[in-house]
Amino acid sequence: MTESAASLDALDAEDRKIVTLARSARARNGVPEGAAVRDETGRTYVAGTVSLASLSLSALRTAVAMAVASGAESLEAAAVVSTEGAVAAEDLAAVRDLGGAGTPVFLAGPDGVVRVRAQAN
Secondary structure (H helix, E strand, O other): OEEOOEOHHHOOHHHHHHHHHHHHHHHHHOOOOEEEEEEOOOOEEEEEOEEOOOOEEOHHHHHHHHHHHOOOOOEEEEEEEOOOOOOOHHHHHHHHHHHOOOOEEEEEOOOOOEEEEEEOO
């Protein structure tokens, strides 16, 4: 399920934070995507796209893996910054696996404007 585009200002402060962190990761690392997730305790995990000869992971799946590796038991929300028009099904599945169905996933463009609010169903 997706909702239409919304500006960063329309998000609450915690959701704005993960979009900003995802945007910063993308720009800082010069990668196609940046992502951030927030766990059940409010901790955030930030990642960029991983592209090695032996390992390829989207930024969002990397952020989810970092949360799991750090002991997170659930996710409250996720954000990805990309030029893509939709969140990949594999990314939504990773968020759903840790956060459960209905966990919000925000997709923003490089300008920080949230274009899609999806749910990890």
